[in-house]
Amino acid sequence: MSAEILDGKAIAAEWRQTLAADVALLQRDHQLTPGLGVVLVGDNPASRSYVTAKEKACAELGMYSREETLPATAGLDEILSVVDAMNRDPRIHGILVQLPLPDSSMEQVILEAIMPEKDVDGFHPVNVGRMMLGLPAFLPCTPHGILHMLKRSGVKTAGAHAVIVGRSNIVGRPLANLLSMKSALGNATVTLCHTGTTDVGTFTRQADLVIAAAGRPGTITADMIRDGAVVIDVGTNRIADPSRKSGFRLVGDVDFDAVREKASKITPVPGGVGPMTITMLLYNTLLSARRHHGLGDPVFRS
Amino acid sequence: MSAEILDGKAIAAEWRQTLAADVALLQRDHQLTPGLGVVLVGDNPASRSYVTAKEKACAELGMYSREETLPATAGLDEILSVVDAMNRDPRIHGILVQLPLPDSSMEQVILEAIMPEKDVDGFHPVNVGRMMLGLPAFLPCTPHGILHMLKRSGVKTAGAHAVIVGRSNIVGRPLANLLSMKSALGNATVTLCHTGTTDVGTFTRQADLVIAAAGRPGTITADMIRDGAVVIDVGTNRIADPSRKSGFRLVGDVDFDAVREKASKITPVPGGVGPMTITMLLYNTLLSARRHHGLGDPVFRS
Numbered sequence: 350m351s352a353e354i355l356d357g358k359a360i361a362a363e364w365r366q367t368l369a370a371d372v373a374l375l376q377r378d379h380q381l382t383p384g385l386g387v388v389l390v391g392d393n394p395a396s397r398s399y400v401t402a403k404e405k406a407c408a409e410l411g412m413y414s415r416e417e418t419l420p421a422t423a424g425l426d427e428i429l430s431v432v433d434a435m436n437r438d439p440r441i442h443g444i445l446v447q448l449p450l451p452d453s454s455m456e457q458v459i460l461e462a463i464m465p466e467k468d469v470d471g472f473h474p475v476n477v478g479r480m481m482l483g484l485p486a487f488l489p490c491t492p493h494g495i496l497h498m499l500k501r502s503g504v505k506t507a508g509a510h511a512v513i514v515g516r517s518n519i520v521g522r523p524l525a526n527l528l529s530m531k532s533a534l535g536n537a538t539v540t541l542c543h544t545g546t547t548d549v550g551t552f553t554r555q556a557d558l559v560i561a562a563a564g565r566p567g568t569i570t571a572d573m574i575r576d577g578a579v580v581i582d583v584g585t586n587r588i589a590d591p592s593r594k595s596g597f598r599l600v601g602d603v604d605f606d607a608v609r610e611k612a613s614k615i616t617p618v619p620g621g622v623g624p625m626t627i628t629m630l631l632y633n634t635l636l637s638a639r640r641h642h643g644l645g646d647p648v649f650r651s
Numbered sequence: 652m653s654a655e656i657l658d659g660k661a662i663a664a665e666w667r668q669t670l671a672a673d674v675a676l677l678q679r680d681h682q683l684t685p686g687l688g689v690v691l692v693g694d695n696p697a698s699r700s701y702v703t704a705k706e707k708a709c710a711e712l713g714m715y716s717r718e719e720t721l722p723a724t725a726g727l728d729e730i731l732s733v734v735d736a737m738n739r740d741p742r743i744h745g746i747l748v749q750l751p752l753p754d755s756s757m758e759q760v761i762l763e764a765i766m767p768e769k770d771v772d773g774f775h776p777v778n779v780g781r782m783m784l785g786l787p788a789f790l791p792c793t794p795h796g797i798l799h800m801l802k803r804s805g806v807k808t809a810g811a812h813a814v815i816v817g818r819s820n821i822v823g824r825p826l827a828n829l830l831s832m833k834s835a836l837g838n839a840t841v842t843l844c845h846t847g848t849t850d851v852g853t854f855t856r857q858a859d860l861v862i863a864a865a866g867r868p869g870t871i872t873a874d875m876i877r878d879g880a881v882v883i884d885v886g887t888n889r890i891a892d893p894s895r896k897s898g899f900r901l902v903g904d905v906d907f908d909a910v911r912e913k914a915s916k917i918t919p920v921p922g923g924v925g926p927m928t929i930t931m932l933l934y935n936t937l938l939s940a941r942r943h944h945g946l947g948d949p950v951f952r953s
Contacts, residue, residue: 529827536847541841547810
């Protein structure tokens with residue numbers, strides 16, 4: 350039996366329609382346009398293409414965005430002054446510093462300079478801590494997008510055994526916290542595997558739900574999955590492909606062709622988790638604009 | 652085979668000797684006495700006895716402590732003004748508000764009013780977030796104490812499968828994060844079980860290390876443990892015992908007598924995790940005093 354393909358693009362498009370409707374109402378009733386500020390340092394082509402996709406998505410929803418591009422040689426003070434101006438700009442409700450920075454040692458200082466109320470990536474320690482404590486916070490976009498994708502696809506997380514492979518601060522670790530939380534989108538028993546795990550397959554073979562977030566192609570093979578499991582692939586790995594104009598193609602962490610014959614549902618790469626991530630960024634920016642103006646959270650928040 | 656009893660009292664006493672030596676040096680070389688401020692609201696007898704134990708431990712180490720006791724009827728502003736005075740007091744390096752408060756709805760606001768630099772319980776969202784991101788932070792005392800107890804007892808966490816039962820913000824959840832982290836005290840594969848878990852025994856029976864932090868006697872029975880597992884009991888449950896002068900005795904979450912026949916190592920209640928918790932509070936207070944005065948972290952930090 351071949352697995353149902355979870356179409357992230359379609360689910361994201363549905364969400365974005367609802368978001369666009371809310372943006373239109375905000376403009377009509379409150380003369381308020383949610384705005385996203387984007388900071389890009391250097392000319393990494395992958396970063397450039399992510400930033401462009403985010404700005405395009407903003408525009409499609411009727412949201413405002415502003416990009417500030419700095420040379421790869423920009424110093425810490427220069428980047429901080431751009432962030433600070435966005436912190437003070439009332440048209441900007443969400444600030445995104447595209448990672449990685451050319452000098453990665455600057456990243457933490459810069460992420461902590463974004464005011465938590467505009468931290469729509471959910472990377473600031475205050476938001477991370479509030480998320481972990483189950484308090485209102487901007488949730489990190491990829492984990493949050495996965496939770497909504499599962500819900501929309503009819504995957505029950507409550508009582509399920511979820512095995513996450515990869516312990517990054519951006520995906521694996523926050524997802525482990527959110528999935529294990531007593532909430533409508535969580536309440537799963539969660540096992541977090543990583544490079545220190547002796548035999549990942551022992552754990553994934555027991556899982557109702559496997560989330561691959563290791564950043565390495567071939568991390569999850571068919572023998573590691575039990576029949577009927579749900580498989581979410583967060584990997585976005587560029588591998589060389591001379592047959593493409595770009596010279597590369599994207600593959601996930603999962604051996605898609607083989608695993609889809611055993612799984613009950615599976616996300617493709619591209620077109621799976623990726624579109625959900627951008628959608629949650631837009632959602633957080635809308636949320637920030639609403640909160641900033643004392644309006645309630647969007648009603649479609651599940 | 653009967654398990655080795657992990658003597659938390661003895662391990663804690665050893666740590667406290669080292670802490671006391673560092674406190675003495677700080678006084679001699681820097682005229683600095685680490686100080687703990689304790690806020691107690693109401694007259695809950697368990698809270699009273701915890702607070703007394705902490706103050707006594709401070710005194711034994713040569714540290715300063717100050718207690719502010721407020722009536723159970725104290726309002727939010729009253730409590731906040733006590734916390735604020737301690738925030739500004741240079742003799743106070745760590746602030747502890749004893750939980751639960753008579754009005755638990757006040758707890759979050761009050762915990763967030765403690766400045767993160769004096770939050771020696773590690774409950775402030777900034778410290779929680781920094782911990783989760785692997786950044787320097789005050790680590791919550793019970794999880795941190797367990798990690799050191801394991802290390803001191805020769806239990807290898809790296810590559811082990813740890814199953815935690817209980818997802819509280821104070822023990823289960825931070826412990827899951829710390830144990831799964833790539834660090835000398837972590838690097839375990841971690842499964843977090845809770846009240847939403849379908850069959851806790853399925854998971855604990857596979858574990859090299861079981862940590863019971865559910866707050867319910869009898870949570871872990873002998874059939875849930877595999878031969879040779881290490882069992883840490885965080886439970887501190889008061890059950891009625893007319894034969895005692897106090898009218899109660901403390902029991903853990905683990906069926907101690909039966910489980911000790913299968914486990915390789917086990918902590919008792921009392922005298923297991925409890926003494927380590929207070930020790931880590933003293934450690935954090937010393938750390939805070941040192942940092943506040945621009946001194947490095949104590950060298951014995953492992």
